[in-house]
Amino acid sequence: MPQQVPEQAARRAAIVEYEHVSKSYATTKLGRGAPGAVNDLSLTVPAGKICVLVGPSGCGKTTSLKMVNRLIEPTSGRILIDGADVAGRDATELRREIGYVIQQVGLFPHETIGENVATVPRLLGWPAARRRERAEELLGLVGLDPALYRDRYPAQLSGGERQRVGVARALAADPPLMLMDEPFGAVDPIVRERLQNEFLRLQAELAKTILFVTHDIDEAIKMGDLVAVLQVGGHLEQFAPPAEVLAAPASEFVADFVGADRGLKRLSLTRVAEVALQPVATARVGEPAGEARTRTFADPFPYLLLLDPSDRPIGWVNQRQIPATGTLAASLATPMSPLLDRRTTLKDALSMMLDADVQTGIVVDRAGRLRGVLTVEAIAAALRPGADPAGIAASASGADA
Amino acid sequence: MIDWGWLADHLGAIAYRTGQHVYLTALAVMIGFAISFVLALVAARHRVLYPPISALAGILYTIPSLALFAALISITGFSVVTAVVPLVMYTLVILVRNIVTGLDGASVEVLEAADGMGHTRRQRLWRVELPLAVPLIIAGLRLATVSTIGLVTITGTISDAFGGLGYFILDGYHRGTFLTEMYAGAVPSILLALGADLLFVRAQRRVTPWAQARAFEATS
Numbered sequence: 001m002p003q004q005v006p007e008q009a010a011r012r013a014a015i016v017e018y019e020h021v022s023k024s025y026a027t028t029k030l031g032r033g034a035p036g037a038v039n040d041l042s043l044t045v046p047a048g049k050i051c052v053l054v055g056p057s058g059c060g061k062t063t064s065l066k067m068v069n070r071l072i073e074p075t076s077g078r079i080l081i082d083g084a085d086v087a088g089r090d091a092t093e094l095r096r097e098i099g100y101v102i103q104q105v106g107l108f109p110h111e112t113i114g115e116n117v118a119t120v121p122r123l124l125g126w127p128a129a130r131r132r133e134r135a136e137e138l139l140g141l142v143g144l145d146p147a148l149y150r151d152r153y154p155a156q157l158s159g160g161e162r163q164r165v166g167v168a169r170a171l172a173a174d175p176p177l178m179l180m181d182e183p184f185g186a187v188d189p190i191v192r193e194r195l196q197n198e199f200l201r202l203q204a205e206l207a208k209t210i211l212f213v214t215h216d217i218d219e220a221i222k223m224g225d226l227v228a229v230l231q232v233g234g235h236l237e238q239f240a241p242p243a244e245v246l247a248a249p250a251s252e253f254v255a256d257f258v259g260a261d262r263g264l265k266r267l268s269l270t271r272v273a274e275v276a277l278q279p280v281a282t283a284r285v286g287e288p289a290g291e292a293r294t295r296t297f298a299d300p301f302p303y304l305l306l307l308d309p310s311d312r313p314i315g316w317v318n319q320r321q322i323p324a325t326g327t328l329a330a331s332l333a334t335p336m337s338p339l340l341d342r343r344t345t346l347k348d349a350l351s352m353m354l355d356a357d358v359q360t361g362i363v364v365d366r367a368g369r370l371r372g373v374l375t376v377e378a379i380a381a382a383l384r385p386g387a388d389p390a391g392i393a394a395s396a397s398g399a400d401a
Numbered sequence: 402m403i404d405w406g407w408l409a410d411h412l413g414a415i416a417y418r419t420g421q422h423v424y425l426t427a428l429a430v431m432i433g434f435a436i437s438f439v440l441a442l443v444a445a446r447h448r449v450l451y452p453p454i455s456a457l458a459g460i461l462y463t464i465p466s467l468a469l470f471a472a473l474i475s476i477t478g479f480s481v482v483t484a485v486v487p488l489v490m491y492t493l494v495i496l497v498r499n500i501v502t503g504l505d506g507a508s509v510e511v512l513e514a515a516d517g518m519g520h521t522r523r524q525r526l527w528r529v530e531l532p533l534a535v536p537l538i539i540a541g542l543r544l545a546t547v548s549t550i551g552l553v554t555i556t557g558t559i560s561d562a563f564g565g566l567g568y569f570i571l572d573g574y575h576r577g578t579f580l581t582e583m584y585a586g587a588v589p590s591i592l593l594a595l596g597a598d599l600l601f602v603r604a605q606r607r608v609t610p611w612a613q614a615r616a617f618e619a620t621s
Contacts, residue, residue, distance in 0.1 A: 071517060095519035096519035102513060102514060103510075106508070106512075108532075110535075120519065169518075
């Protein structure tokens with residue numbers, strides 16, 4: 001009978017291991033490589049990471065996912081969760097410990113949103129009051145006001161709201177592992193983008209182990225800590241962090257699959273905070289001009305960045321226009337380079353710089369204070385083969401301090 | 402044209418026959434539902450059995466009611482069983498088909514989600530598939546009840562004892578088309594059918610608020 005698992009005692013994240021897992025389907029008419037087949041899949045998903053299974057349709061990614069919670073049984077091989085073979089577990093008990101999200105969400109139309117979210121707690125025999133409390137907590141977590149949504153029915157929600165409820169429902173019993181099968185596939189691109197960002201923010205707090213299936217390489221790159229690229233017939237072509245898949249595709253298939261624009265895709269993977277920022281000559285409004293002029297001429301970069309008293313950038317001053325005497329006035333500054341946040345992706349940063357027709361972006365912190373500048377050269381350096389943007393940032397960390 | 406005096410003298414009889422009509426209808430629909438429910442669950446669990454079950458119910462439905470009453474008299478005599486057995490038989494085809502169709506109504510995604518979250522087979526049936534079948538089950542009960550109310554008027558041909566309101570219609574006819582008496586049977590049975598129909602529509606709204614959710618949203 002259902003035993004109660006106290007939330008505190010539940011493991012936070014699980015390790016999933018595929019050991020030579022194969023699934024073949026009867027090959028009557030379809031011949032070899034029937035869709036959904038999996039061929040000798042071995043990979044290990046570390047605890048707390050998002051592993052994305054990506055590939056064209058028929059590559060066996062969904063099959064691979066469903067073998068974890070035993071909706072599909074492998075033909076051979078083993079799948080271990082925290083070292084224990086799933087085949088040795090009671091299937092329904094196993095499934096209650098694994099969060100499951102599918103593309104069409106599959107909310108129960110006859111239950112309210114609150115009841116839907118509390119599905120697994122109910123199967124586990126939690127008392128009603130605790131179920132209700134948990135449902136409200138989770139609705140809040142996925143950004144749906146419990147007072148507004150708890151008593152509604154799925155038919156009254158938009159597609160994006162339903163997807164959020166689907167995620168909340170999968171999290172209800174605080175599972176150490178989540179399986180997500182194209183969880184954001186059924187909504188329009190704008191909503192999808194927002195759901196992806198929200199989910200990544202959520203995952204930063206929850207640190208669950210997540211197996212995530214998609215056919216969309218951009219989604220895979222964005223969501224994955226690790227990306228497993230599968231080929232039709234269920235062959236694992238590459239299993240690596242997204243940056244590595246883009247920088248060094250393991251095969252022609254992977255290179256084709258990630259597309260000709262993989263250089264640009266790498267830009268969207270790296271954030272400003274990860275690359276080396278350049279120092280720049282600066283001065284605050286009201287400071288002596290002569291000294292600033294001397295400093296700027298000593299710097300190879302011919303501009304002075306003028307700051308307000310709180311270190312917020314006002315604009316550039318060409319070294320020739322800095323007066324030799326007196327103090328610096330805000331009116332000296334010419335229009336600005338784009339202001340970049342440390343969390344801006346290099347792709348967006350480059351785009352903003354191209355828009356403003358400048359070679360340099362100004363990076364500021366949350367309060368708008370100067371952190372350093374980002375140059376087009378620095379972006380190119382970060383993409384150079386073998387470049388480790390984080391390493392560059394570390395070696396140059398004195399620059400943006 | 403209407404003999405109001407006759408009506409006034411027979412109010413008690415009309416009330417008695419109305420009660421009997423309701424009783425026979427309720428008895429037949431309840432027994433029919435119990436049998437259909439079991440058959441539908443069996444058919445839903447073992448799909449191969451559905452075609453024969455459905456076909457059998459269909460064949461029973463095609464047997465003419467008067468012929469069936471006559472045939473049963475030789476077995477069960479002039480008892481209430483003779484009246485109820487055919488009534489029950491006619492409800493089966495409607496109810497079995499509606500319940501099975503209702504059970505099939507749960508979408509693939511809903512079933513996959515239910516399995517993936519760890520419902521046992523039984524839990525899935527009782528917590529997901531049956532609740533989702535309720536609108537069609539109630540629609541089946543509504544149809545079965547209304548048609549049974551119509552059929553009960555014919556059971557009067559077996560014996561005066563089980564005619565319900567049909568007794569007045571037959572008796573009035575035998576008295577040389579005594580319209581007042583015929584109306585005393587026809588009008589209440591029509592009202593019963595309309596009332597039953599309305600009752601089920603309201604019951605449906607009450608027990609399946611989720612099915613109205615979309616419309617509800619549009620008006621609020």
